[in-house]
Amino acid sequence: MKSLLKLHGVTLAGLLLAANAGLLIYLATGHIKPWAEINWMDVAGEGGTCLILCGWLVMLLRGRPAGHVTRLLSLGLCCTAFSMWMDCLDEFIQLPAEAIWDNWLETAPMPVGMLLLTLGMYHLQQEQRAISAQMRKREQLLRDHRLFDKLTPLSGAQYLRQHLQQALVQARIDQQPLSLVAIDLDEFSLINQRFGQEEGDQVLQAVAQLLLLNLRQQDMLCRLAGDRFVAVLPNTGEQQAQGMADELRQSIANLAHRSQRHGERLQLHATVAAVMALDEDEGQLLKRLNLALARAKPRLARSA
Known part of the structure; x- marks a missing residue:
């Protein structure tokens, strides 16, 4: 009152x-x-x-x-x-x-x-x-905030599906190719075990920034889960996407990230895979991308 x-x-x-x-x-x-x-x-x-x-x-x-x-x-x-x-x-x-x-x-x-x-x-x-x-x-x-990853400045898996659904429709309208690139850090769990989760988070943030710097303005990068990233590349064929995937893999290998505790360089490696969208929905395309990434890991092990 x-x-x-x-x-x-x-x-x-x-x-x-x-x-x-x-x-x-x-x-x-x-x-x-x-x-x-x-x-x-x-x-x-x-x-x-x-x-x-x-x-x-x-x-x-x-x-x-x-x-x-x-x-x-x-x-x-x-x-x-x-x-x-x-x-x-x-x-x-x-x-x-x-x-x-x-x-x-x-x-x-x-x-x-x-x-x-x-x-x-x-x-x-x-x-x-x-x-x-x-x-x-x-x-x-x-x-939209809930669709973003809490650790990196990237979108999450849910937003990736939504964006990919729209990108597929737009690619069919424009009659232009659409490709995806998956980047998976090799043996990332060892970094968490040896240096701790906080150091692992720092590595993921550094890798995310590095990937963004090496992608084009029209490309969209998401953190799919854990140490796996996916880039959506509009107006990009599979051969061009594979070349970009190799460049991303090489940039990660050249990343000079040093640990916070002792300042030692953490040597990073990544497995990459690229696929071009066919007549399929976003779920089928992501499934095919994951299969291509799984097939790429054994090849990497044999070549090493």
């Missing part, structure tokens, strides 16, 4: 003063009607409406912060409540016949109040639309 008076004390005080001023004017110029002449049906209707409007005013001021919209709505409710209050006083106090100003006090605030309420409702609707747009934007940002 203290916060309500602090924020909207002027509005409440103004309504109270206006209501008291109207009562004093009526008492000063008229006389109280006999009990039998009071129309209690009108008292219940007009007085009850005034109380309800005051209740709405309190709920509005308690539920909204101070501002332009709140001011319009509260002033509109004050005017309509004052109008109903003056109508209710007319049932208790008999004014002289020559007094015509009472009609102005009873009727004039009502259309003013309704106009202010209409303006307030219009701006309230505009405000709600803006809030809804911001909420949708925040929801989209939150949803």
Whole structure:
């Protein structure tokens, strides 16, 4: 209640003063009607409406912060409540016949109040639309944030599937090839075992940055899982993709990453595989890419 008076004390005080001023004017110029002449049906209707409007005013001021919209709505409710209050006083106090100003006090605030309420409702609707747009934007940002990998500045597996689905459709429309490259760090678990997970995380972050530097602007790199990365290469045939995969593998082999504890260089190696999209969906394409990567690892072992 203290916060309500602090924020909207002027509005409440103004309504109270206006209501008291109207009562004093009526008492000063008229006389109280006999009990039998009071129309209690009108008292219940007009007085009850005034109380309800005051209740709405309190709920509005308690539920909204101070501002332009709140001011319009509260002033509109004050005017309509004052109008109903003056109508209710007319049932208790008999004014002289020559007094015509009472009609102005009873009727004039009502259309003013309704106009202010209409303006307030219009701006309230505009405000709600803006809030809804911001909420949708925040929801989209939150949803996109969940699709990003928590360790590296890359997208995750879920985003990869969504992006790949759209890229396949666009490739068919443009009648251009689309290829994928998978990069898998060899024996990465040994780094975690020897140097700890924190060092392994540093390696993954360094590799992610290195891969981004060696890809084109139109390419999209994701961290599929663990130490495996996938690059989506639009407008790229399989032979060109294989050449890019070999360059990525070589860049990882040349990476001079040193451990934080002793500063020794960690020699990294990676297995790569490249496939070009055929007439298949993203799930089938990723499955074929994983099979190509699995076949590439034995070949690497034999060649070593």
